Amino acid sequence: MRTARLSLDRPRHSDLAELFAIYSDPRVWTHYPSHRHTEPATTEVMLQRWIDGWANDGFGMWIVRTLDDSAMLGHCGCTVRAGAFWNLGYSPGLCRSRAHPERTCGDPAMRSSSEAATGVDAVAE
Numbered sequence: 302m303r304t305a306r307l308s309l310d311r312p313r314h315s316d317l318a319e320l321f322a323i324y325s326d327p328r329v330w331t332h333y334p335s336h337r338h339t340e341p342a343t344t345e346v347m348l349q350r351w352i353d354g355w356a357n358d359g360f361g362m363w364i365v366r367t368l369d370d371s372a373m374l375g376h377c378g379c380t381v382r383a384g385a386f387w388n389l390g391y392s393p394g395l396c397r398s399r400a401h402p403e404r405t406c407g408d409p410a411m412r413s414s415s416e417a418a419t420g421v422d423a424v425a426e
Contacts, residue, residue: 303368306367306369307365307366307374308371309363310366311355311361311363312361312362312376314352316348316364316373317345317348318341320347320364321341324347325338325344354381357381358381360378361380362378362380363376363378365377
């Protein structure tokens with residue numbers, strides 16, 4: 302998937318080194334230091350979980366890169382977590398945006414009932 306400045310791609314094993322560089326950087330984890338990765342194997346397990354998520358669920362995390370130089374900025378997306386459900390309306394909005402990328406967050410058809418009730422936009426632009 303592409304925007305004017307970014308590419309969003311399914312994760313691949315070849316993303317491991319760049320993801321580890323992000324996840325091991327103490328500056329990234331200033332406010333949550335216990336989640337910093339200290340071994341590439343930790344990042345590899347996470348990456349494999351993301352890859353498996355796409356295979357099992359048909360959606361998951363995206364790797365976000367700049368279009369001009371393909372630099373990895375990070376990731377975004379959603380995953381299924383066993384036993385966890387928050388009903389915030391984010392996943393339907395993401396799925397609708399993927400299914401209908403021509404629609405914008407101002408389009409009433411792009412809002413779930415929970416989004417309409419809370420004023421949460423389905424897709425940030």
